[in-house]
Amino acid sequence: MLKEEILRRTIATNIPNYYVTDEDCENLYYKAAANHVKEVLIGPSSYKTAKKFVKKDIKTGISISYPAGTAYPEIKAEEIRSFERENGGADAYYVTAAVGYFMSGHEDNLKAEMEMCVSAAEKPVYFFIEAAEMEDDHLEKVCRTARNARAAGIVISTAFMPYDIKRGTAEEVKRLKKYAGRDLEVIAFGVFDTVGKAEEALEAGADKLILNGINMLIDSYDEC
Amino acid sequence: MYIMHILRKMKQELKRKVDWNMFDFSTVKDQKIADKVFQEAKDFLSLCHFGLQGITRTEKDVIKIVEKLKATKMAPLAFDTEMEFVPMVRELFSDYCCDVKLHCAVSYPMGRLTLSSKMNTLEKLRSMGVDDVCVCLDWQAVFSGRYQDVEDEAYAMVNEFQSDFYRLAFVIPATLMSDTKIIETCRALDNAGTVSIKVNPGATLGVTFEEVALIKRMFPNRFDIHPSGNIRTLADVLRYREMGCNNIHTAAALEITDAFIVKRLKEYGGI
Numbered sequence: 001m002l003k004e005e006i007l008r009r010t011i012a013t014n015i016p017n018y019y020v021t022d023e024d025c026e027n028l029y030y031k032a033a034a035n036h037v038k039e040v041l042i043g044p045s046s047y048k049t050a051k052k053f054v055k056k057d058i059k060t061g062i063s064i065s066y067p068a069g070t071a072y073p074e075i076k077a078e079e080i081r082s083f084e085r086e087n088g089g090a091d092a093y094y095v096t097a098a099v100g101y102f103m104s105g106h107e108d109n110l111k112a113e114m115e116m117c118v119s120a121a122e123k124p125v126y127f128f129i130e131a132a133e134m135e136d137d138h139l140e141k142v143c144r145t146a147r148n149a150r151a152a153g154i155v156i157s158t159a160f161m162p163y164d165i166k167r168g169t170a171e172e173v174k175r176l177k178k179y180a181g182r183d184l185e186v187i188a189f190g191v192f193d194t195v196g197k198a199e200e201a202l203e204a205g206a207d208k209l210i211l212n213g214i215n216m217l218i219d220s221y222d223e224c
Numbered sequence: 225m226y227i228m229h230i231l232r233k234m235k236q237e238l239k240r241k242v243d244w245n246m247f248d249f250s251t252v253k254d255q256k257i258a259d260k261v262f263q264e265a266k267d268f269l270s271l272c273h274f275g276l277q278g279i280t281r282t283e284k285d286v287i288k289i290v291e292k293l294k295a296t297k298m299a300p301l302a303f304d305t306e307m308e309f310v311p312m313v314r315e316l317f318s319d320y321c322c323d324v325k326l327h328c329a330v331s332y333p334m335g336r337l338t339l340s341s342k343m344n345t346l347e348k349l350r351s352m353g354v355d356d357v358c359v360c361l362d363w364q365a366v367f368s369g370r371y372q373d374v375e376d377e378a379y380a381m382v383n384e385f386q387s388d389f390y391r392l393a394f395v396i397p398a399t400l401m402s403d404t405k406i407i408e409t410c411r412a413l414d415n416a417g418t419v420s421i422k423v424n425p426g427a428t429l430g431v432t433f434e435e436v437a438l439i440k441r442m443f444p445n446r447f448d449i450h451p452s453g454n455i456r457t458l459a460d461v462l463r464y465r466e467m468g469c470n471n472i473h474t475a476a477a478l479e480i481t482d483a484f485i486v487k488r489l490k491e492y493g494g495i
Contacts (some may be wrong), residue, residue, distance in 0.1 A: 018334060018429065019400050022368040043336030046360045068279050068332060070306035075348055079341040087338065096279070101308045104283035109308070133280045158279065161425040162333075165280050 004036065006198050011210045013188070014062050022049040029053045031214050040058050041094055044079070047087050059091035061126075064117070064133040067160035069096025069128065073113035077120040084121070092124040093117065096158055097142070099130050104214040107141055114149035124152035125171060126187060131156040131176055132166035143179035153185030159212065167191050177205035246296045246478060247485045257494040265485045266298045271470050272461070272477040273327060275304030283312060290316045291386070292478065293324075300477055302327035302356040302390070307345075310352055325355035325390055333425035335360030338456065339377050346385050346392075357385075358393040358450070364395065366405065371412040378416035386419060391463045391471065393420035393450050398435040407442050414446060422450040426473060430454020436467055458483040 010033040014020050032040050033056075041061040042050055050060060062083060062110045065076050080093055095117050102110045118125045129142055131154075146154055154176055156168035167190050168222055176186045188201035189210035252258035276289045286309050293303070305313050307328055317324045330345045331337040336343070342359055349357055359381060365373040378394055386392045394413055398406050413421060421439065424431045428455030439449055451464045452473035458480050464472055473479035476479060489495045 015336075018363070018397060019367060020334075020364050022364065022370075025364065044338045044341065045336045046364055047338075049364075063336070066275070066336065068306065070277075070279070070308055071345060072307060072348065075307075075341075075345055078344050079337065082340045082344065083338060086338065096306055098280040100285070100306075101283075103280065130280055155248050160279075163279060165278075178294075197368065 002193075006202065006209070007035050007037050008036050008194070009206075009208045010201060011039040011041050011061065011208055012037045012214050013210050013212050014046075015041060015043055015066055016158070016212050020046065022041075025049045029058060032058055035214055037214060039091070044083055047083075047089070051087065051089055054089040057066075060089060061092040062093050064088040064093050064094050064095040066094070067158045067163070069098050069158075070101070071098075073109065073116045074141055077116035078119055080120040080125075090121075090123065092126065092152065093121050094126045094128060094155060096128040099133070101133065101219065102142070103138060107145065110142065111145050111149065114145055114151050118151055119147050121175070126153045126155055126185070127151055128155045128158045128189075128202065130158065130163075130165055130168070131172035132168040136175060136179075139176055140179045143176065143181070143184055147183050151184065153187055153207065154180065155187040155189050155210065158188040159190040159210070170197075170200040170206075173201050173204040173206045237413075247482050248491075252489065252494045254494060257489065257492045261485055261488045261492065261494060264488055265481055267314035268461075268484050269296070269298045269300050269477060269481045271465065271472055272300050273302050273304050273473045274470075274477040274481070275302075275327065277304055277329065277332075277340050279286070279305055281306065283309065285413060286313060287316065294320055296478065296481070297321055298481070299324050301325065301471060303340075304329070304473075307349065307352070307354075308365075310354060314353075326353075327356040327358070328354050329395075329425075330357055330359040331338045332360050333357075333395070333427050333429070335362045336364070339380060342377075342381065343384065346381065350385065350388050352390075356390045358391075360395040360425060361409075363397055366401065366409050369405070369408070370410050374409055375412035375416050378413050378418055382417045382419075387418070391420045391424040391448070391450075393448075393471075394418055395422040395425050395452075396424065397429055398423045398431065399453075402440055406438060410439055410443055410447070414443060418447070420448040420450060420471070422452050422473065424451075424453045426453035426475070433463060433467070436464065440467060456480075458487065 039059040043063050064079050065071050156172045173188050180186050185207040187208045188206040192198045192201045249258045302325040304327045431451040449469050450471040451469050455474040
């Protein structure tokens with residue numbers, strides 16, 4: 001797969017990283033621009049430093065309730081609303097779903113958070129789950145609920161490394177894609193930082209790829 | 225025969241690990257010593273947090289950990305849980321012998337929520353009757369040296385919420401900070417009127433004795449310091465207590481209390 005094709009479908013991020021300074025945040029945008037990456041995903045408090053890049057060619061996605069996603073649906077929706085009120089520059093929202101609560105049998109909560117967040121944003125809203133920890137039955141329900149709520153897509157993992165959980169691979173992309181249909185994007189995030197793994201994810205059906213550190217991908221491409 | 229014996233041993237060991245239980249006081253012959261050590265162990269655990277948090281934790285996981293605690297007939301300083309599990313956990317402790325405070329973390333662990341979202345979450349936790357909270361400061365502001373932003377953020381929350389919770393602790397990622405950054409951040413928190421600082425969030429970032437000593441030295445008798453992460457042994461807890469820390473976050477709280485019981489019983493001649 002061509003490097004340009006991978007980068008065209010890449011979202012650059014720093015959200016799983018503990019150590020992020022204002023300078024790191026700016027550099028994320030510069031690196032994205034230099035590599036023709038069209039979207040950047042950051043935390044809401046990073047927006048202070050990122051707003052100078054708004055209305056340039058790069059879109060900005062904002063993470064909500066990342067990484068745990070354990071807040072009530074109305075708290076997540078209010079997080080979106082208050083961000084819109086105070087900043088307004090987000091192009092999309094990436095909300096962490098209450099995965100453990102959903103797996104405890106609370107589908108009503110998943111439905112509520114998806115509906116409330118989508119209606120609060122009026123912009124594309126994606127939901128992080130932890131697909132590798134979930135049965136197929138869970139994935140089917142997540143996709144059905146997301147479609148009904150008119151969510152834009154599902155991200156296969158939060159890729160937050162301190163969590164002691166299974167990591168989603170291209171296999172999870174395939175499993176999700178089976179239930180996502182055409183209306184729901186599937187986004188790979190996690191262990192896809194080399195050309196080989198990025199290709200695997202895209203070939204498995206991922207519509208996009210979130211990358212923490214574009215440099216690693218570029219370097220590994222150059223080594224090929 | 226020998227292989228069967230090894231397999232049986234392994235099975236027993238595995239069962240012991242899964243069904244871990246606190247020391248059985250009925251095995252102590254002297255009832256007075258047993259009672260005395262039980263009371264000391266209760267006091268010891270009452271300085272530690274205990275609980276279960278994380279994205280994929282289910283109700284089943286939480287129920288299991290509550291049962292584990294209830295078997296001890298003791299109460300930690302607070303039981304750490306997620307917002308969505310608060311009603312269930314409260315119900316589970318409703319018939320318990322001890323009063324258990326509930327603790328939730330806000331914007332954990334990197335503090336990337338905006339201030340208004342943090343305030344909104346705290347407001348919700350207050351209305352739910354959650355007793356104790358920790359809030360992660362905006363780490364990007366901390367790492368970037370925007371100390372006025374740190375002070376403003378802390379001040380807003382201190383002003384509105386500090387008196388309504390048993391503790392409102394601000395989490396700083398001390399392990400990722402230089403000494404200067406730790407001091408400047410603590411100065412900002414001092415200016416904001418903060419009482420409690422949680423030193424590190426856990427989640428792979430663990431406290432060191434040096435970090436606590438630095439804050440104690442630079443701000444004597446100023447902060448209530450909550451060490452967190454990387455606290456795995458009785459010796460660790462005892463040392464933090466000697467340093468004046470009475471609010472300790474350790475995932476091994478029950479195992480450490482168990483070690484404390486055995487130590488005391490040995491000292492008193494109970495075993």
